[in-house]
Amino acid sequence: MQMLIAGKWVDGNGTIPVINPFDNSEIDTVPKATPADVDRAMAFALEGAKKMRRISGYERYRLLMRAAALMEEQLDDLAETITREEGKVIAESRLEVARAAETLVVSAEEAKRLGSEVVPLDGASGGGNRFGFTLRVPCGVVLAITPFNFPLNLVVHKVGPALAAGNSVVIKPATDTPLSALKFSRVLLEAGIPAEGVQCITGTGGDIGDVLASDPRVRKISFTGSRDVGERICRTAGLKKVTMELGSNAPLIVLPDADLEKATQAIAVTGFANAGQVCISAQRVLAHKSIYADLIDALKPKVEALATGNPLQGETKMGPMVRESDAVRVAEWVEEAKKSGARLITGGGREGAMYAPTVLADVKPDMRISREEVFGPAVGLASVETIEEAIELANDSDYGLSAAIFTENLDNAMKFAREVDSGNIHINWGPQWRADLMPYGGLKDSGFGKEGPKYAVEEMTETKMVVMHLRD
Secondary structure, eight states: OOEEETTEEEOOSSEEEEEOTTTOOEEEEEEOOOHHHHHHHHHHHHHHHHHHHHSOHHHHHHHHHHHHHHHHHTHHHHHHHHHHHHOOOHHHHHHHHHHHHHHHHHHHHHTTOOOOOEEOGGGSTTOTTEEEEEEEEEOSEEEEEOOSSSTTHHHHHHHHHHHHTTOEEEEEOOSSSOHHHHHHHHHHHHHTOOGGGEEEOOOOHHHHHHHHHHOTTEEEEEEESOHHHHHHHHHHHOSSEEEEEOOOOOEEEEOTTSOHHHHHHHHHHHHHGGGGOSTTOOOEEEEETTTHHHHHHHHHHHHHTOOBSOTTSTTOSBOOOSOHHHHHHHHHHHHHHHHTTOEEEEOOOEETTEEOOEEEESOOTTSHHHHSOOOSSEEEEEEESSHHHHHHHHHSSSEESEEEEEOSOHHHHHHHHHHSOOSEEEESSOSOOOOTTSOBOOEETTEESOBSHHHHHHHTEEEEEEEEEOOO
């Protein structure tokens, strides 16, 4: 596919292959953009920002609703594209497309809600005979840098609110999975979004990442990806508004009064969906010692029942990782943990980019599989003696994106909610759950700012204060 720059589908300085991680076949190629391509895109986006802000909120709503309807019509093609370029099983890809369309609908609704607020200036000393109100205005040019693991829905989470708020947007999709974003850009144009309003530029972060992030015409950056890349973007961006959705190593606590059937089902679902390549995957399970052995016994058959293979086949429950190098990395971390005393309960095998769903027991807090983000199909279990110990271990991390607890005790549930340092808290389900309309974001090194269309629109607008000095 070609990339979308300045209203045209164009080539670049060479091409980048898009590889199917399951069979290593080349699906397509995309252009390798240059700094000159970035400059053209930004010049066009600057004009686009002026054009988009003149479109009424209601008309932006209508355009985005039309795009959502087109996405639903093209669901099968978009889902197959996701599976082929990312390796996600087809059932999960179909769900992602449906969610992306819903995210666009919620974004469209927000286009009608960009309101003002009256500020009671007569309540201030010297404020009499003055009338004040705020105006919400678009930031201008929004740069959306998106990851491989949800190559459509996370694009929509940035582009939908940006357009709803009256901005223009430049999309930089992940190099591994650019096709979904390019097809979505085509959908937006088909729906009637002005060409100046959306562009999609492909290339490696090494070639164009710094050029994009440092461009002074960009007024807002929304990034989802690794902590290290996020920090680099923040250092490069300068004086811009920035939202960072970064990594995690989500803890899941299981207390003695938990429903073990529900807990183990949640671990199997939230630890291994998308081959564990979700920033809120269940990674660290901290189970009370009184039910630790029972939890392992109940979890093992559920994980072993996750059929792996061709992600386009309906019976497959887990596909490959996006790159073989990532599967190699997960295998190395698992072997390190085993050498340091962890027990392999199930899994541990690798074939190409396919890494078997893996459960380790007796993991220690200082193991890399506990401290860093695995981002793969491996879950580590450890036993604890009290909820206080579990919360302390849950917080013993640089990350804080999502955390979960299983308990029937309301006091323990609220203690967990109040004391665990995480942007998303789940009671009696795993950490990998998200409604696309909710505020979503992390604490600590997991980032700052919120996604979810309502909250993203707030991040993608500026507030003006207007003061009318009236006659006596």
